[in-house]
Amino acid sequence: MLALHKKKRDFVGTISIWIVRIMFFSLVLALLLLLGKIVAQGIGTISFEFIFDDPKNNMTEGGIWPAIFGTIAVTFIMILLAVPLGVCSAIYLNEYAKDSFFTRIIRTSINNLAGIPSIVFGLFGLGFFILFIGRGMDEVLETGLLFGQPALIWASATLAVLVLPIVIVSTLEALNSVPKSHRDASYGLGATKWQTIKNVVLPQARPGILTGTILAISRGAGETAPILFLGAAFFLPNLPVTDLCIGDYCIPMINPAKQFMYLAYHIFILATQSSNPTKTLPIQYGSTLVLIVLTFLLNITAIIFRYRFRKSLGRL
Amino acid sequence: MNEQEQEFYSRSTDSKYGKKIHKFTRTKESLIKLFFTLNGVAALIFIILIFIFLFKEGFRALEHIGLLDFLYSSRTAADGTTKTIFEWYPTSDDPRFSLVPLILGTLMTAIPATIISTIFGVAAGIYLSEVANPKWKEFLKPLIELFAGIPTVVIGFIMLVIGASFFNDLLHPDNRLNAFVASIGLSFVIIPVIASLTEDALHSIPNDLRMASYGLGATKWQTISKVILPAAFSGVSASIILGFGRAIGETMIVLMAAGNAANITSNIFLSVRTMTATIAAEMGEVSQGSDHYYSLFFIGIVLFTITFILNLIAEIIINKMRKKNTF
Numbered sequence: 314m315l316a317l318h319k320k321k322r323d324f325v326g327t328i329s330i331w332i333v334r335i336m337f338f339s340l341v342l343a344l345l346l347l348l349g350k351i352v353a354q355g356i357g358t359i360s361f362e363f364i365f366d367d368p369k370n371n372m373t374e375g376g377i378w379p380a381i382f383g384t385i386a387v388t389f390i391m392i393l394l395a396v397p398l399g400v401c402s403a404i405y406l407n408e409y410a411k412d413s414f415f416t417r418i419i420r421t422s423i424n425n426l427a428g429i430p431s432i433v434f435g436l437f438g439l440g441f442f443i444l445f446i447g448r449g450m451d452e453v454l455e456t457g458l459l460f461g462q463p464a465l466i467w468a469s470a471t472l473a474v475l476v477l478p479i480v481i482v483s484t485l486e487a488l489n490s491v492p493k494s495h496r497d498a499s500y501g502l503g504a505t506k507w508q509t510i511k512n513v514v515l516p517q518a519r520p521g522i523l524t525g526t527i528l529a530i531s532r533g534a535g536e537t538a539p540i541l542f543l544g545a546a547f548f549l550p551n552l553p554v555t556d557l558c559i560g561d562y563c564i565p566m567i568n569p570a571k572q573f574m575y576l577a578y579h580i581f582i583l584a585t586q587s588s589n590p591t592k593t594l595p596i597q598y599g600s601t602l603v604l605i606v607l608t609f610l611l612n613i614t615a616i617i618f619r620y621r622f623r624k625s626l627g628r629l
Numbered sequence: 630m631n632e633q634e635q636e637f638y639s640r641s642t643d644s645k646y647g648k649k650i651h652k653f654t655r656t657k658e659s660l661i662k663l664f665f666t667l668n669g670v671a672a673l674i675f676i677i678l679i680f681i682f683l684f685k686e687g688f689r690a691l692e693h694i695g696l697l698d699f700l701y702s703s704r705t706a707a708d709g710t711t712k713t714i715f716e717w718y719p720t721s722d723d724p725r726f727s728l729v730p731l732i733l734g735t736l737m738t739a740i741p742a743t744i745i746s747t748i749f750g751v752a753a754g755i756y757l758s759e760v761a762n763p764k765w766k767e768f769l770k771p772l773i774e775l776f777a778g779i780p781t782v783v784i785g786f787i788m789l790v791i792g793a794s795f796f797n798d799l800l801h802p803d804n805r806l807n808a809f810v811a812s813i814g815l816s817f818v819i820i821p822v823i824a825s826l827t828e829d830a831l832h833s834i835p836n837d838l839r840m841a842s843y844g845l846g847a848t849k850w851q852t853i854s855k856v857i858l859p860a861a862f863s864g865v866s867a868s869i870i871l872g873f874g875r876a877i878g879e880t881m882i883v884l885m886a887a888g889n890a891a892n893i894t895s896n897i898f899l900s901v902r903t904m905t906a907t908i909a910a911e912m913g914e915v916s917q918g919s920d921h922y923y924s925l926f927f928i929g930i931v932l933f934t935i936t937f938i939l940n941l942i943a944e945i946i947i948n949k950m951r952k953k954n955t956f
Contacts, residue, residue: 323848323849323850323851325850326848326849326850326851327850329850329854330760330849330850330853332752333752333755333756333760334756334760336748336749336752336753336756337752337753337756337757337760337761340749340753340820340824341769341772341773343817344776344817347784347787347817350787350791351783351787397668398668398671398672399672401664401665401668401669402665402668402669402671402672404665404668405665405666405668405669406669408665409662409665409666409669410666410669416669418673419669419672419673419676421941421944422673422676423672423676424940424944425937425940425941425944426676426679428871428874428875428878428936428937428939428940429679429878429933429936429937429940430877430878430879430880430905430932430933430936431878431880432878432880432905432908432909432929432932433679433683433878433929433932433933433936434679435908435909435912436683436686436908436912436925436926436929437678437679437682437683439912440682440683440685440686440926441678441679441682444917445682474675474679477672477675481672505654505658506658506661506662507657507658507661531778532778534780535778535779535780535781535782535783536780537780537781537782537880537881538781538880538881538884538905538909541909541912541913542912542913577780577782578782580782580783580786581782581785581786581881581884581885584785584786584789584790584885585789585885594790597786597790601783601786601787604780604782604783605779605780605783608778608779608780609775609778612774612775612778613775616771616774616775620771
């Protein structure tokens with residue numbers, strides 16, 4: 314019995330725990346080195362002109378504004394398409410639908426949708442949006458070959474389907490975390506179902522929905538594979554913008570029928586098909602830094618939102 | 630009585646909710662319900678459409694190319710002997726559509742990546758859940774998840790310009806861009822996935838088990854290796870399966886770093902061409918409606934099926950684990 318009171322010596326265990334610790338921190342170190350390299354190489358290129366100028370001289374000089382603008386335009390339309398559909402179907406699943414075979418199929422397929430390779434979404438976008446919907450619209454509207462070719466709207470729509478699971482899952486989580494007692498209290502006051510959802514459930518779930526939206530933007534902005542053949546262009550001198558005129562008033566609007574430049578695609582193209590690799594290398598690092606900063610800012614915002622949200626629910 | 634109280638009393642005395650719900654309200658409610666139901670159905674329809682359009686285009690390949698042609702092609706040489714060829718040359722005059730080199734290429738990048746990621750990812754998960762100070766964990770776990778958000782094109786680019794040269798000097802591989810370089814790149818993406826899910830699985834083990842183990846005189850490491858890890862085995866294996874699925878489906882890293890030569894080899898230092906990279910590289914130049922075009926969709930079906938099955942297995946394991954862990 315006395316032996317148990319002695320302090321246990323477990324050399325193997327101590328060493329193993331140290332190995333785990335060292336592995337974890339070497340991992341963090343490797344990731345920080347990766348980031349450090351990009352920052353160190355890219356920071357020299359970043360300037361006001363680099364961000365807001367067009368590429369020049371076969372992309373060996375100048376800036377990346379068209380790529381940044383294209384990324385913003387595509388993700389903006391993607392959000393317009395994905396968030397309302399995602400949030401509404403999550404509301405249906407969590408608030409209205411009973412736990413039936415049908416809803417279980419939806420839930421399972423949404424979870425599985427998140428794991429399908431992004432390149433497969435590219436094939437889907439090409440087969441469904443461009444060739445089926447686009448060509449179909451051309452035939453019906455007799456517009457020649459207007460919709461049935463790679464364009465901004467089809468890239469956005471494909472990315473919207475890609476990020477749909479992210480929006481739905483995080484909205485479901487947010488709705489699920491609103492206590493049942495709050496809903497019961499609302500019903501007890503005589504509120505109808507929709508009044509309860511609108512005034513009680515949604516306001517509480519808003520940070521969770523916002524988290525999902527931000528994560529979706531970051532995912533969409535970072536994807537390259539699905540848009541490879543959906544309208545991302547090597548180099549376009551003009552932004553995908555057309556003036557929309559009502560009478561005399563003209564407002565520049567995103568033209569969803571045009572092709573576009575994309576930040577992630579720009580990095581890919583410069584890395585693999587550059588005409589002069591040594592000259593374009595600084596621009597590659599600069600573009601990479603811009604993309605990394607963009608996605609990290611979005612992700613950090615989402616993480617902080619989620620942390621605060623969970624804390625406010627008393628889960629942490 | 631201040632304004633707020635006045636308002637409260639005026640409301641409570643003649644509350645519109647006290648009355649029987651108006652017919653208009655009831656119609657409105659059911660219309661709203663219909664709206665949300667339609668949205669749920671629309672989401673499901675999109676998921677089904679992915680199935681339909683992928684399979685519709687992909688199965689057209691079978692009209693011209695037999696199912697066996699996707700495995701091997703038999704060619705008769707000049708001297709009359711028949712040879713079985715495993716080659717992917719869809720653009721040549723004598724097109725060959727064997728998927729064997731592509732599937733092998735995918736496995737050559739995905740399996741080493743999964744092995745590396747399992748070692749580091751599970752270690753990181755153990756560290757986060759069992760070893761790290763809980764205060765640090767609050768900061769370290771989001772940090773790991775943050776790295777999961779690095780766009781894959783960035784990792785592909787870094788492997789192309791830095792990783793390839795680094796390993797070229799270090800190991801002198803046969804090809805500068807090879808399966809090994811790609812699998813290191815893939816690990817950067819998959820380690821955070823495995824680490825995060827392993828941490829979730831370990832964290833979900835009830836504290837009673839730890840306390841019981843300590844009570845029996847076990848040390849920390851004995852508790853981790855003999856109690857916690859076996860109890861969380863299914864969750865950890867689900868995370869590895871999901872990581873493997875990610876490795877198979879990843880496109881940009883293998884497209885940029887694996888060299889894209891359709892070698893049939895077991896040498897990890899040779900260039901390989903994966904299924905994803907084949908679609909990405911060839912879809913842009915293929916003429917629509919050709920055999921080549923449909924065969925790329927067929928590769929899509931293969932990818933879709935593999936990842937779908939892997940995800941389904943992982944989900945079943947996780948669901949079983951949840952049921953088991955609710956004491």
